[in-house]
Amino acid sequence: MPSTDGQSAVVVLEGRAPVDETGAAMPDARGPARVRFRRLGRQLGGVVVAIVVWELVSVSGLVTDQALAGVPSTARALASHLGPLASAAGGTLEAWAVGLAIAAAGGVVVGTLVGRSRLAEAFTEVLVRMMRPLPSLALIPIAILVAGLGLKMTAGLVAFTSFWPVFINTRYGVHQVENLFIDTARTLDLHGGRLLVQVILPAAAPLIASGLQIALSLALVVTVSVELVGGTGGIGSFVLRAQQAGAVPTMYAGILIGGLIGWALNTGFRAVVQRWVPWADRAERRL
Structure with missing residues (x-):
């Protein structure tokens, strides 16, 4: 809804990005940090998966200990x-x-x-x-x-x-x-x-x-x-x-x-x- 001071109002709905009075999404200052965190999570996830596969192959006996x-x-x-x-x-x-x-x-x-x-x-x-x-x-x-x-x-x-x-x-x-x-x-x-x-x-x-x-x-x-x-x-x-x-x-x-x-x-x-x-x-x- 419009603000009383003449500036565009910002509507923030729980779980959604902030929007202005026209319904357009506004930039989220936390966006870059979230992107970096997600990228780091994916990278670490890939490492964890590789380690798990490595250990599973090792204990399965498909490849010898030598x-x-x-x-x-x-x-x-x-x-x-x-x-x-x-x-x-x-x-x-x-x-x-x-x-x-x-x-x-x-x-x-x-x-x-x-x-x-x-x-x-x-x-x-x-x-x-x-x-x-x-x-x-x-x-x-x-x-x-x-x-x-x-x-x-x-x-x-x-x-x-x-x-x-x-x-x-x-x-x-x-x-x-x-x-x-x-x-x-x-x-x-x-x-x-x-x-x-x-x-x-x-x-x-x-x-x-x-x-x-x-x-x-x-x-x-x-x-x-x-x-x-x-x-x-x-x-x-x-x-x-x-x-x-x-x-x-x-x-x-x-x-x-x-x-x-x-x-x-x-x-x-x-x-x-x-x-x-x-x-x-x-x-x-x-x-």
């Missing part, structure tokens, strides 16, 4: 190996961070240069198509000859593999910036480096962020894979040693830590993008 450890035994192994697992995780994160940093810097710089030059794009097209599909594990013998076993080898292979999604997304993002933006910026006396930093890179930021997120996950996969094959330390070597010793629960504890690291890295990166490149999240929702 291939699949149960949830309680894995939890005990995790608790009793926290020190070695923390050390292994630190080694994995070190190689991951070094390789990804090299890939991110190189991919953004080279991708920007190529994206701004049709000649450079045509010149590198065949090379990109040849190098991008190369599996990183196939390059381990060459990497050992060049860098030896250790951090340099692992980080180098991570950098090689992670470079391509950053480079390709940056190249495309820079190339697809609308000429209208560039022409408008030039009328405002933005040229050279200022044009690049203030217009081109922010416009390409959503695609660059997508390339970095792909590279982030890919870098972790490559890091652990190289550690498994090359025995260079980290989570991969921890899992390999546990498997060779027949300590199946300990092996699964290492695998679980690897998964948790991946989840934490992706969640953290997502938060950084939402904080510093909010228009990237809006662009993703429109797709």
Whole structure:
């Protein structure tokens, strides 16, 4: 009903969203919090379901104890190996961070240069198509000859593999910036480096962020894979040693830590993008 002060009255019915005098729904300030709570609930629900299925398969006898450890035994192994697992995780994160940093810097710089030059794009097209599909594990013998076993080898292979999604997304993002933006910026006396930093890179930021997120996950996969094959330390070597010793629960504890690291890295990166490149999240929702 109308209010006596001339303003629109708000009608709130129990169990329904607030509506104005015309019957139109009004925004609920609690909406975003409810959405986040529901999303978190669904995510945790998925984890719980996965754990339950894991334990049911384990106790059913469909898979032998030598291939699949149960949830309680894995939890005990995790608790009793926290020190070695923390050390292994630190080694994995070190190689991951070094390789990804090299890939991110190189991919953004080279991708920007190529994206701004049709000649450079045509010149590198065949090379990109040849190098991008190369599996990183196939390059381990060459990497050992060049860098030896250790951090340099692992980080180098991570950098090689992670470079391509950053480079390709940056190249495309820079190339697809609308000429209208560039022409408008030039009328405002933005040229050279200022044009690049203030217009081109922010416009390409959503695609660059997508390339970095792909590279982030890919870098972790490559890091652990190289550690498994090359025995260079980290989570991969921890899992390999546990498997060779027949300590199946300990092996699964290492695998679980690897998964948790991946989840934490992706969640953290997502938060950084939402904080510093909010228009990237809006662009993703429109797709």
